[in-house]
Structures are given as C-alpha cells and as structure tokens.
Amino acid sequence: MIATGRKYVFDFDSTLTRVEALDVLAELTLHGKSDKDEIIAEIQKITNLGIDGEISFTESLESRIKLLHAHKNDLEHLVNELRQKISKSIASNKDFFEKYADDIYVISCGFKEFIDPIVKEYNIPSDRVYANTFKFDDAGNIVGFDEDNVLSQHNGKIQCLKDMNLEGEVQVIGDGYSDYVMREAGIADKFFAYTENVHRDKAADNADHVTPSLDEFLYLNDLPRNISYPKNRIKVLLLENVHTAAFDNLSEDGFSVELVKHSLPEEELIEKIKGVHVLGIRSKTQVSQKVLDAADKLLVVGAFCIGTTQIELEYAKKKGIVVFNAPYSNTRSVVELAIGEIIMLMRSVFARSSELHNGQWQKTASGSREVRGKNLGIVGYGNIGKQLSVLAEAIGMRVYYYDVEDSLALGNAKKCSSLEDLLNISDVVTLHIDDNPANKNFIGEREIKQMKKGAMLVNLSRGFVVDIDALAEALKSGHLAGAAIDVYPEEPRSNGSFATKLQGLPNVILTPHVGGSTEEAQRDIADFVPNKIMDYINSGNTVDAVNFPNIRLPKQNKAHRFLHIHKNVPGIMAKINKVLAEYELNISSQYLSTDNEVGYVITDLDKEYNKDVIKALRKVDNTIKFRVLY
Numbered sequence: 271m272i273a274t275g276r277k278y279v280f281d282f283d284s285t286l287t288r289v290e291a292l293d294v295l296a297e298l299t300l301h302g303k304s305d306k307d308e309i310i311a312e313i314q315k316i317t318n319l320g321i322d323g324e325i326s327f328t329e330s331l332e333s334r335i336k337l338l339h340a341h342k343n344d345l346e347h348l349v350n351e352l353r354q355k356i357s358k359s360i361a362s363n364k365d366f367f368e369k370y371a372d373d374i375y376v377i378s379c380g381f382k383e384f385i386d387p388i389v390k391e392y393n394i395p396s397d398r399v400y401a402n403t404f405k406f407d408d409a410g411n412i413v414g415f416d417e418d419n420v421l422s423q424h425n426g427k428i429q430c431l432k433d434m435n436l437e438g439e440v441q442v443i444g445d446g447y448s449d450y451v452m453r454e455a456g457i458a459d460k461f462f463a464y465t466e467n468v469h470r471d472k473a474a475d476n477a478d479h480v481t482p483s484l485d486e487f488l489y490l491n492d493l494p495r496n497i498s499y500p501k502n503r504i505k506v507l508l509l510e511n512v513h514t515a516a517f518d519n520l521s522e523d524g525f526s527v528e529l530v531k532h533s534l535p536e537e538e539l540i541e542k543i544k545g546v547h548v549l550g551i552r553s554k555t556q557v558s559q560k561v562l563d564a565a566d567k568l569l570v571v572g573a574f575c576i577g578t579t580q581i582e583l584e585y586a587k588k589k590g591i592v593v594f595n596a597p598y599s600n601t602r603s604v605v606e607l608a609i610g611e612i613i614m615l616m617r618s619v620f621a622r623s624s625e626l627h628n629g630q631w632q633k634t635a636s637g638s639r640e641v642r643g644k645n646l647g648i649v650g651y652g653n654i655g656k657q658l659s660v661l662a663e664a665i666g667m668r669v670y671y672y673d674v675e676d677s678l679a680l681g682n683a684k685k686c687s688s689l690e691d692l693l694n695i696s697d698v699v700t701l702h703i704d705d706n707p708a709n710k711n712f713i714g715e716r717e718i719k720q721m722k723k724g725a726m727l728v729n730l731s732r733g734f735v736v737d738i739d740a741l742a743e744a745l746k747s748g749h750l751a752g753a754a755i756d757v758y759p760e761e762p763r764s765n766g767s768f769a770t771k772l773q774g775l776p777n778v779i780l781t782p783h784v785g786g787s788t789e790e791a792q793r794d795i796a797d798f799v800p801n802k803i804m805d806y807i808n809s810g811n812t813v814d815a816v817n818f819p820n821i822r823l824p825k826q827n828k829a830h831r832f833l834h835i836h837k838n839v840p841g842i843m844a845k846i847n848k849v850l851a852e853y854e855l856n857i858s859s860q861y862l863s864t865d866n867e868v869g870y871v872i873t874d875l876d877k878e879y880n881k882d883v884i885k886a887l888r889k890v891d892n893t894i895k896f897r898v899l900y
C-alpha cells in the first residue's frame with residue numbers, strides 16, 4: 271500500500287461502470303414487457319434530470335424505483351451484468367486500486383446492494399462505499415429506499431463527504447454535476463469530470479480537469495498506470511475527407527481526433543502538424559521533408575489509399591516515423607471502373623449520351639464495338655492489374671500484360687516481353703503501374719504512336735504517367751479513338767474548378783480521381799489503416815509498414831514494454847542491453863528487426879523499473895526515438 275496523502279473519491283454509475291446501474295436493472299425487470307422501451311426511456315430521462323440537478327434527487331430516485339418493479343433476485347443478475355460493464359480504463363488499471371486501496375472511496379447515489387460486490391473486486395471494502403440501500407417487502411420486492419440516508423437527498427454527496435471527515439487533499443472523480451457539488455461546496459479539493467462513458471457539459475465545464483479515462487487522471491497525478499501516456503493526449507489529424515468511420519475507430523480507442531475535409535498545402539501543414547502524433551492523409555497531401563522536420567511529435571503516418579510517394583518515406587524512416595497504407599481496400603473499385611470505362615469507350619457511350627443531353631438523337635453503330643474478343647493491354651500487372659485481368663477475361667477479352675517485374679500470368683493472359691509489343695497489339699491499353707516518380711511521362715508521344723490506330727487509353731494510375739499534351743494531340747488527330755482519364759499531373763487540393771487540355775474532346779471520359787472512391791473501399795480503408803495505426807501506437811507492431819522493419823509481438827500482461835528506434839550501426843543492441851543490465855532489469859522478451867538504415871527493437875521487462883533507465887536509454891548513441899508503452 272502506498273500513501274500519497276490524497277484521498278480519491280469515485281462515483282459509481284457511468285464512472286466506475288460504463289452504465290447507469292438502474293437502467294440495466296430496468297432492462298432486466300422489464301424484459302419481455304410490451305411497454306419496456308417507453309419505461310426505460312422514462313427512467314433514463316429521470317436519471318439525467320437528477321444527475322444534472324434539474325429535479326431533486328429524492329424525487330428522481332422515488333420515481334425510478336416505482337417504474338422498476340424490481341425484486342431482490344434481480345440484483346444478482348444485475349451484479350453479473352455490471353461485472354461485464356466496468357469502464358475500460360478502470361478495468362485496465364486494477365493495479366492502482368490495489369496499491370492505493372486505503373485511500374480510495376466510493377460515494378454514490380446508487381445502491382450498496384450492487385455496488386459493494388462490484389468494487390470489492392477492486393479492493394474497495396464495503397465500509398468505504400457510501401451509497402443508498404433498498405427497502406424490500408416481505409416477498410422480496412424492492413419498494414423503496416432508506417430515506418434517512420443523506421445520499422437519497424438532494425446534494426446528499428456534500429453532506430456525506432463532510433461527515434466522512436477525510437484528511438489530506440480530497441479528489442473527486444465522477445461524471446455528474448452531483449459529484450462536482452462536493453468541490454463547489456469546498457469539501458473536496460479537486461473535481462475531475464470523468465467523460466469516458468458520458469460527457470456531461472455541466473460537470474465538464476466546472477471541472478478542474480476533464481479526464482476522458484482513468485489513464486489521464488493517473489497521468490495528471492503521476493500515479494502508476496497501465497499505459498505510460500494517456501491516449502487522449504495522442505493527437506490524430508485526419509485530412510482529405512477520410513471516411514468518418516476512421517474518426518470513430520480512433521476516437522473510440524481514446525485518441526483525440528481532428529477531421530479536416532481537404533488536403534493542406536505545405537505551409538499550412540507545417541503549422542498544423544506541430545503536436546500531432548498521427549497524421550492520416552490520402553493521395554493529395556505532400557508529406558515533405560519540411561513537413562516532417564516541423565512534426566515534433568509525429569509517430570506514424572497513415573496513407574488512407576494505396577499510393578505512398580506523396581510521403582518522403584525514407585526521410586520519415588530516418589526520423590523514426592512509421593508509414594502504413596491500405597494496399598488492397600480499393601483495388602476492386604479501380605478494377606470495376608476500368609471495366610466499365612473500357613466498355614463505355616468501345617461503345618462510344620459518352621459521345622451518344624452527350625449528344626442526347628444536347629437534344630440530338632444520333633442512333634448509329636459506327637464506332638461502337640463489343641469488347642468480346644478485343645485485345646486488352648494491361649500495363650502494370652500488380653494487385654489491380656491482376657484483378658482486372660481476371661474480370662476482363664470473364665467478359666471475353668484477350669488479355670496481354672507488361673510488367674517490369676516477373677509476374678505470373680493469371681488465366682489465359684499473355685505476357686508481353688516489351689511495352690512496345692503490348693502497345694502494338696492492344697485495342698485498349700490500361701495503365702496500372704505504381705506511383706514511382708521514375709514513371710513520369712511513361713506514355714508519351716513515342717509510345718502513343720506505337721499504339722494501334724483507333725486504340726483507346728485508360729489511365730487510373732497516376733497523372734504524371736501520361737504526357738497529356740501528347741495524348742490530346744493523338745485524340746485530336748484521330749490516332750486514338752478515345753481515352754478514360756481519372757488522374758492528372760496536377761490535381762486540386764479540394765473540390766472546385768479544374769482545367770485540362772482533354773476537356774471537350776469527343777469520346778474522352780474524365781473523372782476526378784475517383785478510381786478508389788467508392789463507399790465500400792473508403793469504409794474498408796477506414797478500418798484497415800486505423801487498425802494498423804492503433805496496433806503500432808498500442809503495441810509497437812509494425813507489420814505491413816511500408817517504410818519500416820516489420821515486428822509483431824503480442825501484448826504482454828504484467829510487463830513493461832520499451833520501443834527503441836535507432837540508426838542501424840553496429841553495437842547498439844549491446845549498448846541497450848548494457849543499460850538494462852545496469853538497472854538490473856530482466857528482459858522477458860526482446861525482438862529486433864533492421865533494414866539498411868534503422869533498427870527497431872521491442873523489449874519487454876518483467877518487473878518495475880527505475881525511471882532513470884528511460885533517460886539512460888534515450889542517451890544511447892544513435893537513438894532516433896524511444897517510447898515506453900506500458
């Protein structure tokens with residue numbers, strides 16, 4: 271047991287547990303009744319009015335008990351339910367309740383009958399639980415409560431705490447205004463508004479501190495805790511209108527997340543990135559060296575897309591910043607659009623449609639062909655190219671492909687040994703090469719000339735891959751019969767006006783970089799990338815990182831985890847382990863992964879450590895980043 275001279279007074283409902291116990295009791299007792307939902311809504315309304323001090327507490331209690339129709343036997347079920355509903359950060363910090371047991375109290379306007387058995391498991395004995403008690407009739411029905419108990423009365427917590435006569439600094443942790451009043455009355459020294467389960471403005475606005483979790487409370491008080499840095503202090507900045515599910519995923523895990531609809535130019539990002547730990551972007555945001563230099567806290571960048579060349583990957587690595595992307599989530603969306611566009615181009619659908627929009631009936635078969643039996647040339651036989659190959663064959667196209675890497679053909683697709691071979695043979699050429707800057711003007715005047723007369727070009731890869739001037743010329747001259755372009759050498763940062771030389775040309779489909787913009791793809795990315803980010807922040811795992819040595823280690827219980835990122839020079843591991851040995855720390859597991867530039871080591875320790883070891887590890891030569899996880 272450790273003495274701090276402070277007393278910690280916890281509220282129960284919606285603080286120690288995620289729920290209001292009487293709401294749960296109502297769910298149990300009203301189960302199967304036709305008017306259950308209305309009664310529960312009524313109970314919740316009364317609960318909130320009581321918590322916010324809008325009606326007298328006694329009144330709220332009386333009304334709720336009447337509506338409950340509960341029996342003694344229901345309490346056992348209630349306790350079982352509540353056991354499953356302990357607040358997340360309370361359950362993960364059981365250690366605190368063990369070590370500071372003598373200084374922890376519960377003051378609740380709930381009932382000892384269900385609070386005692388729950389908090390007992392957190393080392394809080396019944397005599398430190400101040401709460402109401404039920405009255406039962408002979409048949410065991412709950413018919414009321416002990417009206418002499420101060421806690422059944424309005425602002426009863428003030429009187430209760432006064433009567434307890436606690437010595438030392440008294441800190442109250444609760445979600446409601448009825449907890450704050452102890453501080454307002456001057457009986458408690460500090461009030462922490464606990465918002466992990468519910469955010470009540472009236473409590474938060476008056477609090478000395480708002481604590482979104484117990485981790486934050488423990489951090490503020492420098493008390494031992496399950497994670498070294500509370501998640502609400504980890505700032506996440508999501509740009510470019512990533513799906514709101516990403517916001518939900520990261521906020522639900524406790525991070526502080528800001529969502530910005532568009533991309534930011536370098537100067538603005540340099541300002542905005544300060545203090546940000548996690549940056550989420552899509553294909554527009556340039557994460558340049560200057561941005562990375564300004565990023566004083568940045569740990570990880572999530573590209574909510576496939577392409578990552580908008581990020582200075584190597585420079586990020588040298589700074590110990592890990593980058594993840596979503597390599598598969600939007601591939602199917604691109605493939606479906608490619609198939610659709612190939613058919614639309616071959617049938618001159620857009621030309622016919624524009625004519626009709628302009629009031630012209632232009633029924634003709636001229637320049638309208640089936641895709642069946644036509645040659646499709648896929649350039650870049652990667653994740654997208656391969657899927658497209660399969661679908662295109664399924665609709666009867668003959669597939670040819672060209673890739674710089676040796677890539678196995680799927681189905682009956684035929685590999686071309688040169689780009690020229692592919693261009694010579696294809697009725698439609700579709701580009702799916704990666705966003706490597708070396709692919710700039712990959713398709714220029716010379717390559718277009720190598721294409722068959724009347725062929726079509728589809729580009730859903732990157733804008734700089736095609737020389738737009740040369741393409742516009744070829745379309746105007748009639749050498750090419752059509753094109754579908756989704757990506758452009760220069761794209762705007764947000765929605766608005768846009769100009770390209772391809773505008774107004776017949777049989778040219780123009781789309782604003784929407785190849786991967788489907789609800790399904792964006793929704794999937796919003797799970798995939800946040801999961802990678804959370805896995806790295808919470809456990810140190812870097813599996814699937816695009817610029818970093820990959821490590822996965824399961825989270826350990828009753829252990830401490832240190833993450834050390836360093837320049838990959840000889841002797842670092844020896845130095846790290848020498849420091850650990852000097853502080854007599856026992857390594858329970860350790861895993862190192864390196865590439866040419868950096869080394870990344872996760873070390874798990876099986877016992878308490880002297881905080882000075884952290885300083886010593888940070889001082890190890892060639893350390894880039896050091897983080898204590900838990």
Ligand SMILES: NC(=O)C1=CN([C@@H]2O[C@H](COP(=O)(O)OP(=O)(O)OC[C@H]3O[C@@H](n4cnc5c(N)ncnc54)[C@H](O)[C@@H]3O)[C@@H](O)[C@H]2O)C=CC1
Pocket residue numbers: 576577597600601604649650651652653654655672673674675677702703704705706709712730731732756757783784785786787
């Ligand atoms: N329009 C949109 O909204 C979207 C565009 N994309 C873009 O699509 C492209 C392809 O994506 P994935 O298939 O996932 O990439 P991937 O990396 O799986 O495949 C790319 C393939 O291109 C090959 N390649 C690269 N340079 C080449 C060259 N000069 N000549 C021949 N082959 C070359 C690579 O060897 C690789 O096999 C990327 O540029 C990506 O950014 C991806 C998703 C959505």
Ligand SMILES: O=C(O)C(=O)COP(=O)(O)O
Pocket residue numbers: 552553554574575576577578600783784786787
């Ligand atoms: O995934 C990619 O690489 C894309 O090009 C899609 O980018 P976006 O998310 O639409 O900015």
